[in-house]
Amino acid sequence: MTDVAWQVERVSFRHPGASRDAVRDVTCKLAGGGVTAILGPNGAGKSTFVRLLIGLAAPTSGIVQFHGRSLGSWTRGTIAREIGFVPQGEESVFPMSVREVVAMGRYPHLGPWRAETEEDRRLVRHALEDVDAFPFADRPFSTLSGGEQQRVRIARALAQHGSALVLDEPTAGLDVRHEIELFALLRGLASYGRTVVLVTHNLSLASRLADRVLLFSEGELVAHGDTAAVLTGERLTRVYGWPIDVVRHPGPGEEAGRPLVVPRLTAPVEAPRP
Amino acid sequence: MITTASLVRRYLLLTLLLGLSAMLAVRVGAVGLSLSDIIAAIRGTADSATRTIVVGLRIPRVVLAALCGAALAISGATYQALLRNTLAEPYILGVSSGAALGAVAATVFGLDRLSPWIIPAFAFAGALAAIVLVLRVALVAGRVLDRRTLLLAGVVVGAFCNAAVLLFLTFADAESFRSAVFWMMGSLAGATWQHVLLLAVPLVIASVVLFGFARSLNLLAVGEPTAAALGVPVERVKYLCFALASVLAAAAVAVSGVIGFVGLIIPHAVRLMWGSNYRQLLPSAALLGAIFLVAADAAARTVAAPTELPIGVLTALVGVPVFVVLLRRRDD
Numbered sequence: 001m002t003d004v005a006w007q008v009e010r011v012s013f014r015h016p017g018a019s020r021d022a023v024r025d026v027t028c029k030l031a032g033g034g035v036t037a038i039l040g041p042n043g044a045g046k047s048t049f050v051r052l053l054i055g056l057a058a059p060t061s062g063i064v065q066f067h068g069r070s071l072g073s074w075t076r077g078t079i080a081r082e083i084g085f086v087p088q089g090e091e092s093v094f095p096m097s098v099r100e101v102v103a104m105g106r107y108p109h110l111g112p113w114r115a116e117t118e119e120d121r122r123l124v125r126h127a128l129e130d131v132d133a134f135p136f137a138d139r140p141f142s143t144l145s146g147g148e149q150q151r152v153r154i155a156r157a158l159a160q161h162g163s164a165l166v167l168d169e170p171t172a173g174l175d176v177r178h179e180i181e182l183f184a185l186l187r188g189l190a191s192y193g194r195t196v197v198l199v200t201h202n203l204s205l206a207s208r209l210a211d212r213v214l215l216f217s218e219g220e221l222v223a224h225g226d227t228a229a230v231l232t233g234e235r236l237t238r239v240y241g242w243p244i245d246v247v248r249h250p251g252p253g254e255e256a257g258r259p260l261v262v263p264r265l266t267a268p269v270e271a272p273r274p
Numbered sequence: 275m276i277t278t279a280s281l282v283r284r285y286l287l288l289t290l291l292l293g294l295s296a297m298l299a300v301r302v303g304a305v306g307l308s309l310s311d312i313i314a315a316i317r318g319t320a321d322s323a324t325r326t327i328v329v330g331l332r333i334p335r336v337v338l339a340a341l342c343g344a345a346l347a348i349s350g351a352t353y354q355a356l357l358r359n360t361l362a363e364p365y366i367l368g369v370s371s372g373a374a375l376g377a378v379a380a381t382v383f384g385l386d387r388l389s390p391w392i393i394p395a396f397a398f399a400g401a402l403a404a405i406v407l408v409l410r411v412a413l414v415a416g417r418v419l420d421r422r423t424l425l426l427a428g429v430v431v432g433a434f435c436n437a438a439v440l441l442f443l444t445f446a447d448a449e450s451f452r453s454a455v456f457w458m459m460g461s462l463a464g465a466t467w468q469h470v471l472l473l474a475v476p477l478v479i480a481s482v483v484l485f486g487f488a489r490s491l492n493l494l495a496v497g498e499p500t501a502a503a504l505g506v507p508v509e510r511v512k513y514l515c516f517a518l519a520s521v522l523a524a525a526a527v528a529v530s531g532v533i534g535f536v537g538l539i540i541p542h543a544v545r546l547m548w549g550s551n552y553r554q555l556l557p558s559a560a561l562l563g564a565i566f567l568v569a570a571d572a573a574a575r576t577v578a579a580p581t582e583l584p585i586g587v588l589t590a591l592v593g594v595p596v597f598v599v600l601l602r603r604r605d606d
Contacts, residue, residue: 056502080505090497093358094550104493108505112486115278160504 004067005164005195006030006053011062013048021060022048024219030197030212032163035190037206037227038199040216041240046199047088049216050168053197055079066164080108084157086150088168088199098144098152099137102127105159127158131185147178151185164195171202183209203261207231208249215239231259243267281554288561292340295565299336299572300328304580307332335465338529339571340564341473342462343536345526347563348481348556350537351544352519355491355552356512357421363538364523367428370534371435372404373397373527378439378454382446386453390464393457394472394528400435401524407431409516419512459584460533462571469529476525480518481560487515488552495550535589536563539597546600566593 006029013023023045030036030053038046051057052064055071064071066082074082084105092101105127106120128134131151136144141152150170157165167186171179183205190196190211200206206213207227214224215231217239223230236244243264249255301307305327307315314320315328349364357366365371376396379385385392411427412419439458443451484491490511493501502508523537540563544555567585570592574583 054503056499075505076502076507077505080503085500085503087497087499087503090500092496092550093354093360094495094545096492096496096550100492100549100551104489104496104504107489107493110489112489156504 003032004029005032007065007068008052009063009065011052011059011064013045013052013057014060021219023052023059026062026221028214028221028224030195030214032195033190033193034211035186035196035198035209036212036214037210038197038214038216039201039203039206043218044216044239045219046216047168048219049214050166050197050199054083054085054166077108080160080162082162082164084160084162084165086153086157086165086167086170088172090153092141096141097138098133098141099124099128101141101152102133102137102155102159105156105161108160123161124159127155128152130158130189131155145178147174147182150174150178150182154182154185154189158189163193164197165189167196167198169199169201171200171205179205203231203236203244203263207246207259207261208255228259231261236261276548276551276554284548284554285557285561288558288565292561292565292568295568295572296336296340299339299568300332302572302576303327303332304575331465334467334470335462335571336568337470338465338473339462339567341470341477342526342530342533343540343563343565343567344481344560345473345477345522345563346533346537346567347540347559348477348484349519349522349526351541351552351555351559352484352491352515352522353537354541355495356515356519357425358495358497359421359425360542361538363534364519364526365432365532365534365537367408367424367520368404368432368435369401369520369523370527370532371432371439372407373401373524374439374458374532375404375435375442376400377457377531378442378446381450381454381457382442384450391468394469397531398524398528401527402520404431404435405516405520405524419509419516456584457531460531460586461582462530462585463582465529473525473529476521480522481556484515484518485553485556487511488556491515491552492550495552531586533567533586533589535586535593536567539593540566543597543600 008026008028011023011026012021014021026049038049040046048057052059055074058072071079102124103116106116106124109120110116125134128137131154133148133152133155136148141149144152171182174182179202186196186198187209210227212225213227213230215222215235222239223235231246233244233246236246245262245264246259247262249258249260300312301309307324307328311320311324312328315325318325346364350362353362353364353366354360376399377393380392380396408424408427408431411431412423443454446454490501490506493504493506494511498508541555541559544558544562548554548558570588571585574585574588577583
């Protein structure tokens with residue numbers, strides 16, 4: 001897929017009462033299909049940018065289009081039918097079964113008084129299978145491990161049945177294995193034609209698994225495009241204010257030659273502070 | 275997994291239980307009645323004294339108890355999702371304090387002698403005024419309906435109303451004092467068909483609409499960003515559901531005084547038995563709340579007869595142990 005999913009034109013966003021823009025004058029195109037990673041230091045505007053992408057925040061100026069139509073003219077329901085979203089850190093106050101959590105993804109497709117149809121239940125089942133969560137579908141959500149819970153949230157976003165999937169730091173708090181498994185799951189979903197966009201702090205995994213990256217710094221999009229082209233040691237060092245080397249992965253297999261991000265352990269005296 | 279068949283079975287069972295407890299509740303009281311007396315009274319073939327007791331006193335009282343229980347349970351369940359707080363209940367945003375202030379003011383100034391509708395009217399107005407005040411205070415403090423700000427505003431407005439109630443009571447004569455305090459403890463004595471109608475209309479409208487928003491409430495309980503991302507028009511839904519839950523609570527308080535505990539415990543009992551999905555929780559809680567309050571009122575009339583116990587005392591005395599048992603079962 002090479003069509004454009006999102007087109008972002010001169011978009012700025014400022015929180016009410018703030019003295020500076022959280023996102024400043026961003027222009028970019030996000031291609032459909034594949035995995036796009038949004039990178040940048042804390043407070044760089046990544047999460048705000050994600051909120052703009054799914055219409056949870058309206059740009060202070062500029063325009064965000066999804067498949068050629070401005071998000072500003074969409075209802076929340078229409079957006080939810082097009083774009084699945086996995087937010088950062090959520091916790092239900094009441095106990096829910098895994099299946100009930102995933103069934104919530106059907107919300108934008110159901111009228112107020114309408115009962116779920118066989119089709120809804122089928123899509124919920126498929127979503128559970130897609131993330132390998134079907135075996136524990138009837139367990140209470142709160143009894144799952146962090147990695148399992150995250151997979152179930154992804155299943156909920158898949159049940160929305162949109163063409164794109166947006167995730168805000170989906171691997172925060174997960175151990176190495178679960179983090180890599182989750183990335184692999186997202187890669188798999190992208191290989192079936194879904195557009196996957198995620199925010200992450202894991203530079204080394206993003207550099208090896210993302211097709212494209214957007215690199216943010218202080219609200220500005222400093223670079224975007226092909227992962228290997230954007231992620232250079234000099235650029236990352238400048239953006240993160242910490243010396244970072246980018247080497248080529250020694251292999252084996254498909255990873256060979258992909259960029260590998262390695263932060264240094266000590267900063268030289270002349271390291272620029274952010 | 276809850277199947278449609280098991281859901282139908284559950285609703286049938288609860289409806290049957292409601293019917294049984296209602297029948298029992300009509301039979302017991304100062305004058306014990308047999309089933310045939312009741313049927314005769316409804317068909318109009320009984321003597322006029324029995325007819326008055328059954329059709330004029332007992333049945334409206336039992337029906338009002340059922341409606342109050344349903345209204346309080348639905349209101350409490352809705353507040354719990356909107357405020358994302360397991361301790362939320364129908365009176366948490368000052369509805370009861372506002373209603374008490376209205377009712378006590380009417381009593382102390384002797385207005386209640388003008389018409390039997392003065393107290394319900396003042397209580398209802400007081401409850402709605404308290405809710406509007408809470409929303410105003412919350413809006414001053416924050417931009418949107420933030421649940422923490424709302425809770426704080428509810429506590430503040432409730433405290434203010436309670437202080438005003440105490441102030442009024444300080445200057446009340448003994449008779450007004452006694453009737454005001456009894457009103458605040460909640461009672462279904464004096465229930466009439468007009469009371470029933472007064473509560474039935476808002477109850478039917480609010481429960482139908484809130485059932486339509488059951489899935490939205492599920493999502494709001496998870497979190498507002500999630501709800502918005504999944505397509506819920508968050509602010510609109512919150513305002514509407516707050517309004518409906520508050521009107522339900524206000525209408526229930528207006529006709530029955532402050533009956534605590536039902537709105538807090540019934541939704542939790544449903545959760546412990548059948549889970550938290552509001553599509554099944556709201557109807558189940560309505561039925562269970564109705565059963566609970568019908569039974570509690572029947573007990574309140576008979577346990578210490580001829581003295582009638584305040585129903586709020588009974589709901590707590592019976593409800594707490596039952597709830598503890600449910601909690602224990604959950605841990606096993």
